[in-house]
Amino acid sequence: MPAEIIDGKRIAAEIRAEVANRVSRLNMSPGLGTIIVGNRTDSATYVRMKHKACEECGLVSFHHPLPEDVEQKTVIELIQKLNADERVHGILVQLPLPKQCNEEQVLGAVDINKDVDGFHPVNIGRLAMKNREPMHVPCTPKGCIELLKRSNVQIHGKEAVILGRSNIVGLPISLLLLKNNATVTICHSGTPDMAAQTKKADIVVAAIGSAAMVKKDWIKPGAVLIDVGINSVPDETSKRGYRLVGDIDTKACEEVAGMITPVPGGVGPMTIAMLLQNCVTAAERTVES
Amino acid sequence: MPAEIIDGKRIAAEIRAEVANRVSRLNMSPGLGTIIVGNRTDSATYVRMKHKACEECGLVSFHHPLPEDVEQKTVIELIQKLNADERVHGILVQLPLPKQCNEEQVLGAVDINKDVDGFHPVNIGRLAMKNREPMHVPCTPKGCIELLKRSNVQIHGKEAVILGRSNIVGLPISLLLLKNNATVTICHSGTPDMAAQTKKADIVVAAIGSAAMVKKDWIKPGAVLIDVGINSVPDETSKRGYRLVGDIDTKACEEVAGMITPVPGGVGPMTIAMLLQNCVTAAERTVES
Numbered sequence: 001m002p003a004e005i006i007d008g009k010r011i012a013a014e015i016r017a018e019v020a021n022r023v024s025r026l027n028m029s030p031g032l033g034t035i036i037v038g039n040r041t042d043s044a045t046y047v048r049m050k051h052k053a054c055e056e057c058g059l060v061s062f063h064h065p066l067p068e069d070v071e072q073k074t075v076i077e078l079i080q081k082l083n084a085d086e087r088v089h090g091i092l093v094q095l096p097l098p099k100q101c102n103e104e105q106v107l108g109a110v111d112i113n114k115d116v117d118g119f120h121p122v123n124i125g126r127l128a129m130k131n132r133e134p135m136h137v138p139c140t141p142k143g144c145i146e147l148l149k150r151s152n153v154q155i156h157g158k159e160a161v162i163l164g165r166s167n168i169v170g171l172p173i174s175l176l177l178l179k180n181n182a183t184v185t186i187c188h189s190g191t192p193d194m195a196a197q198t199k200k201a202d203i204v205v206a207a208i209g210s211a212a213m214v215k216k217d218w219i220k221p222g223a224v225l226i227d228v229g230i231n232s233v234p235d236e237t238s239k240r241g242y243r244l245v246g247d248i249d250t251k252a253c254e255e256v257a258g259m260i261t262p263v264p265g266g267v268g269p270m271t272i273a274m275l276l277q278n279c280v281t282a283a284e285r286t287v288e289s
Numbered sequence: 290m291p292a293e294i295i296d297g298k299r300i301a302a303e304i305r306a307e308v309a310n311r312v313s314r315l316n317m318s319p320g321l322g323t324i325i326v327g328n329r330t331d332s333a334t335y336v337r338m339k340h341k342a343c344e345e346c347g348l349v350s351f352h353h354p355l356p357e358d359v360e361q362k363t364v365i366e367l368i369q370k371l372n373a374d375e376r377v378h379g380i381l382v383q384l385p386l387p388k389q390c391n392e393e394q395v396l397g398a399v400d401i402n403k404d405v406d407g408f409h410p411v412n413i414g415r416l417a418m419k420n421r422e423p424m425h426v427p428c429t430p431k432g433c434i435e436l437l438k439r440s441n442v443q444i445h446g447k448e449a450v451i452l453g454r455s456n457i458v459g460l461p462i463s464l465l466l467l468k469n470n471a472t473v474t475i476c477h478s479g480t481p482d483m484a485a486q487t488k489k490a491d492i493v494v495a496a497i498g499s500a501a502m503v504k505k506d507w508i509k510p511g512a513v514l515i516d517v518g519i520n521s522v523p524d525e526t527s528k529r530g531y532r533l534v535g536d537i538d539t540k541a542c543e544e545v546a547g548m549i550t551p552v553p554g555g556v557g558p559m560t561i562a563m564l565l566q567n568c569v570t571a572a573e574r575t576v577e578s
Binding site: 015053104120121122123124126127128129130131132155157165167171175178181182183184185186187188190191192197 | 413
């Protein structure tokens with residue numbers, strides 16, 4: 001029996017509908033302030049997608065494009081302005097930043113209550129700690145947990161193996177799975193035999209950025225596979241000359257896995273859905289308090 | 290061949306001598322401000338030991354005992370005073386706090402530069418994140434890493450299994466081992482079969498608070514065992530009526546392990562040595578800057 005496909009598109013749509021519903025019950029529009037530095041086309045596309053999603057769900061966005069050579073001071077001053085702006089409930093600084101901007105200092109300037117990306121060290125610290133709760137959880141990792149929960153995958157007591165330890169995905173998803181009482185193993189470029197690790201896993205999260213790296217014989221029968229990777233590989237049969245594949249060899253792994261997320265249409269759509277969710281939560285908190 | 294004993298007492302003495310040497314090269318005495326709330330005898334003993342160690346290495350301590358029923362506000366005001374006090378380079382709030390004091394709010398009030406216990410969420414967040422460095426690393430976990438390094442145990446590429454995920458030990462030691470490029474597995478009360486996890490480990494860190502829980506048949510031959518547990522068990526042959534044992538069944542595990550820390554005399558003495566190290570580092574930074 002081939003693996004059940006976890007339909008991220010459907011689940012993300014469900015969440016967007018929930019967000020729109022929550023927005024409609026507020027007496028105001030939650031606002032997302034976005035900052036983009038420079039002219040990277042990929043960054044521009046991501047931010048445009050986020051604006052569009054905001055609009056569809058009743059959130060307003062305030063866009064602040066800055067030139068590639070902007071001084072860090074200017075970026076931080078803008079963040080401080082957005083921190084103080086009552087119309088703005090969430091602030092998103094699109095990464096990567098050009099090299100004159102120190103990512104740590106820039107992200108550290110965001111008010112933790114408006115840190116809807118969840119990248120502020122205080123929010124990461126609270127995510128890591130027992131009995132602490134971050135104001136916001138990073139979107140992609142949060143999206144992975146949502147996919148598991150809405151697919152009725154039990155996490156408690158399960159063995160989860162994470163490939164990758166990036167600040168944006170691998171590390172926070174590991175901390176989230178731990179908070180949900182999985183036994184968590186974190187693998188990375190320094191792990192000599194990743195296959196030996198994944199073979200024992202009930203849940204595998206691949207976030208290592210290597211096309212179709214996880215093979216069928218790496219997988220325990222019935223395991224749940226969450227594929228965070230988005231890699232473009234040359235494909236002559238495609239009009240664009242390339243196609244997108246995940247970190248998991250999906251077709252082959254489907255034969256042994258219990259559940260699997262496709263690429264595209266798995267984790268991808270969840271990231272923006274979680275951003276909207278964090279943003280409406282931030283807005284709701286300002287009403288409650 | 291029985292396991293090599295990692296002599297924490299000797300290594301801690303070595304570190305204290307290094308600290309004393311660093312202090313002697315400073316034109317001032319590093320200062321440790323300590324706060325203790327209430328009358329717990331164990332807390333009083335710990336703080337007294339820390340003061341004594343400070344004195345021996347040329348650090349001064351400023352002790353601030355507060356009554357059991359003190360208001361949180363007063364504790365935080367005292368912390369703010371110590372934050373501003375130039376004679377104080379490190380601040381230590383002895384845990385646990387009585388229930389009217391919120392640990393998160395109290396510890397969060399400590400200046401991260403003076404957070405020699407490393408418990409501030411910003412310091413934990415930076416410890417968790419790639420390419421970030423905390424101002425200070427929690428003492429017991431840092432001590433475990435020192436024991437490994439000074440015993441020439443390679444961490445990079447090794448499989449490390451941690452039992453326990455407390456904010457004070459299990460979680461930060463996991464993050465430190467990860468920073469040192471081990472493949473890290475975190476086990477806890479929700480892990481159904483801990484023995485299956487430890488059996489594959491090159492390095493086991495036990496910090497779960499259960500007397501002699503880790504048995505001989507849990508251990509891979511040659512593994513390095515770090516025992517953070519300190520549990521008192523009834524012992525009629527002892528004058529005190531009890532004796533201290535770790536989380537590892539030391540005598541039995543010695544027969545299979547490559548290296549092992551004893552209890553007492555293993556990790557225990559390292560905690561205070563690391564506190565002194567953090568404190569002198571904080572003082573040196575004020576001179577450098």
